[in-house]
Amino acid sequence: MSQATAVLSPAKNAFPSPYEQPAPAGAEGWKDLYAYNLVFQDNRRETEEAKFWFCDSQHWPTVTKPFETIGFEFAVGCLGQYNSRQLLIPTANGIEYRIHNGYVFMSPVAVDPQHIEARVPQFMQRAGHYFQNWESLLANWHTKLKATIDELESIEFAALPDAIAIDDVLSGKGTGPSTELLADYDRLIALAYRAWQYHFEFLNLGYVAYLDLFMFCKEVFPRIPDQAIATMVQGVDMELFRPDDELKNLAKIAVRDGLVAHFADTSDAAALLAAIAADPAGAAWTQAWQGAQDPWFNFTTGNGFYAHDEYWRDVPETPLAFVKGYIERLQNGADIDRHVDELVAERDRITGEYAELLDGEALETFHGKLGLARTVYPYVENHNFHIEHWTMGVFWRKARQLSAVLHAQGFWPQANDMFYLRRDEVREALFDYVNAWMVGAPAIGPDYWPVEIERRRGIIEALSTARPQPALNTPPAVITEPFTLMLWGITDDQIQNWLGKGDVPEGTLKGMAASPGIAEGPARVISSADQLADVQEGEILVAPVTAPSWGPIFGKIRATVTDIGGMMSHAAIVCREYGMPAVTGTGTASSEIRTGQMLRVDGNSGTVTVLD
Numbered sequence: 001m002s003q004a005t006a007v008l009s010p011a012k013n014a015f016p017s018p019y020e021q022p023a024p025a026g027a028e029g030w031k032d033l034y035a036y037n038l039v040f041q042d043n044r045r046e047t048e049e050a051k052f053w054f055c056d057s058q059h060w061p062t063v064t065k066p067f068e069t070i071g072f073e074f075a076v077g078c079l080g081q082y083n084s085r086q087l088l089i090p091t092a093n094g095i096e097y098r099i100h101n102g103y104v105f106m107s108p109v110a111v112d113p114q115h116i117e118a119r120v121p122q123f124m125q126r127a128g129h130y131f132q133n134w135e136s137l138l139a140n141w142h143t144k145l146k147a148t149i150d151e152l153e154s155i156e157f158a159a160l161p162d163a164i165a166i167d168d169v170l171s172g173k174g175t176g177p178s179t180e181l182l183a184d185y186d187r188l189i190a191l192a193y194r195a196w197q198y199h200f201e202f203l204n205l206g207y208v209a210y211l212d213l214f215m216f217c218k219e220v221f222p223r224i225p226d227q228a229i230a231t232m233v234q235g236v237d238m239e240l241f242r243p244d245d246e247l248k249n250l251a252k253i254a255v256r257d258g259l260v261a262h263f264a265d266t267s268d269a270a271a272l273l274a275a276i277a278a279d280p281a282g283a284a285w286t287q288a289w290q291g292a293q294d295p296w297f298n299f300t301t302g303n304g305f306y307a308h309d310e311y312w313r314d315v316p317e318t319p320l321a322f323v324k325g326y327i328e329r330l331q332n333g334a335d336i337d338r339h340v341d342e343l344v345a346e347r348d349r350i351t352g353e354y355a356e357l358l359d360g361e362a363l364e365t366f367h368g369k370l371g372l373a374r375t376v377y378p379y380v381e382n383h384n385f386h387i388e389h390w391t392m393g394v395f396w397r398k399a400r401q402l403s404a405v406l407h408a409q410g411f412w413p414q415a416n417d418m419f420y421l422r423r424d425e426v427r428e429a430l431f432d433y434v435n436a437w438m439v440g441a442p443a444i445g446p447d448y449w450p451v452e453i454e455r456r457r458g459i460i461e462a463l464s465t466a467r468p469q470p471a472l473n474t475p476p477a478v479i480t481e482p483f484t485l486m487l488w489g490i491t492d493d494q495i496q497n498w499l500g501k502g503d504v505p506e507g508t509l510k511g512m513a514a515s516p517g518i519a520e521g522p523a524r525v526i527s528s529a530d531q532l533a534d535v536q537e538g539e540i541l542v543a544p545v546t547a548p549s550w551g552p553i554f555g556k557i558r559a560t561v562t563d564i565g566g567m568m569s570h571a572a573i574v575c576r577e578y579g580m581p582a583v584t585g586t587g588t589a590s591s592e593i594r595t596g597q598m599l600r601v602d603g604n605s606g607t608v609t610v611l612d
Helices: 042-049 066-086 113-132 134-154 166-170 177-220 226-231 239-256 260-264 269-278 283-293 317-331 340-355 360-408 423-439 445-463 482-486 492-498 529-534 548-553 570-577
Strands: 053-055 092-100 103-110 508-510 512-515 518-525 540-543 559-562 582-584 598-602 607-610
Touching (some): 066 092, 066 103, 066 177, 066 423, 113 134, 134 177, 134 360, 177 226, 177 360, 177 423, 177 482, 226 340, 226 512, 226 570, 239 260, 239 283, 239 317, 239 360, 239 548, 260 269, 269 283, 269 317, 317 548, 340 360, 360 548, 360 570, 423 445, 492 508, 512 570, 518 559, 529 548, 540 598, 559 570, 559 598, 570 582
Parallel strands (some): 518 540, 540 559
Antiparallel strands (some): 053 103, 092 103, 508 607, 598 607
């Protein structure tokens, strides 16, 4: 195997321009699927080529259907709002985004250096208030987010009746159900947008606090590894691990109460659950199962950004299969618990060793910054459960319900085809349905959308045949934007590795040293959660990106390798909390490595070596 490299632009010896990259065969006209502001426009070529764009395969690893753009439009837009308008972070504005050949690319927006100094006191006032009142403000966050989720849950989409209910007529209500149908769609979108506002209320501050600790440590300990700083905040109680803990508890109860035989076949969840409920020894297990559903099984094996993501609550076969896996490991004498005490001990050891090198004001400053980082750090992962998993799980459930309603009215051939429409087009189709119902004439949509959706389906399938470039255009001389460095792992060294210019031996991939340790084993390359069942004991997981909900397989594997991700990416954090060696941000590991190849993963140096 040769080192993975990106396709270079001959003219610039850099990444290709989006204007020079044709779409895969069969995907012609793909830009028509997306809003005008989401694609690279021909009359803006000079402007767009002057920017460096990286592919965010960490959050959007597959082609995005038109309706699904709501994920990055809301998420990245709200991220920018908190940076540039709410917190006024001195050195960071938002991030621009575009769709290119179906994939999401991003470009950080720099703050004009002449404005940085003026933003400092405003940032200190705003961020300082949150840091000083973190617990009370976070409690309020949970209250208002739960209210948003409850409101989402209250939305129900159903076909319009043949006639308005007599009670509504006689009471003088004066409006029909068409009013509520349109309003509920608008409310669905508005509530999702509100939730994404909440998502970033604390997240950027969590990164800021960690970055502040990181920069201080680099100043007073010039030779300190990045991993040592990350270790100082590990071992905290995270709600993101609670769903996996519930699975482990269910497995333990099944073994304890003699229910193992029921898990011989987990493909029929209804039958399995009924059998356990009827078993005289099944009461405790059934109670634990029911107690885990809300909220902890509002958890997806995807990442919450795609309409096809399946949630444990909706597809119980998925968590039951994970429970079966834990049962088998318990019967084989394996320890399935995540030993937080060991993580804490290592955290305290590392912290103590570096603290001994300081005294006086420097030591006091170190403890202050470390204390703040540990206080806010859990939110960096916990928000993921509450927004991407719980909130978006409800959102997609309701959206699929609406899609099924219009499918039944003949608007599209398959129940979930609504997601091939942009959200503004869905509003138009819904009004078409409502208007036809009001006037008593057939809707136009059933004669228009089926053919158009088949065209779009073909384009999406064609786009999915090609993997995206890791980046576009000429990279800057130096990457300085903090979130790009910490979350995505887009560093100067990584860019050179992607370009094939890094000092990396033949047969080796270079990435981010994201979680310490060294492991060897056969590779298991997967591209989606559908392939998790293929993962075998002792393998090394190689993927474009991992999801937090993949925790149940971490007890099987020896190490993790991803294409993208920095020290604060989900993959890096989860692997450190599970004590799993990890190398993230390799660029193209999932396309260069083949299942079965023997690998050596060095999470200390950030290298992945193919041994055969």
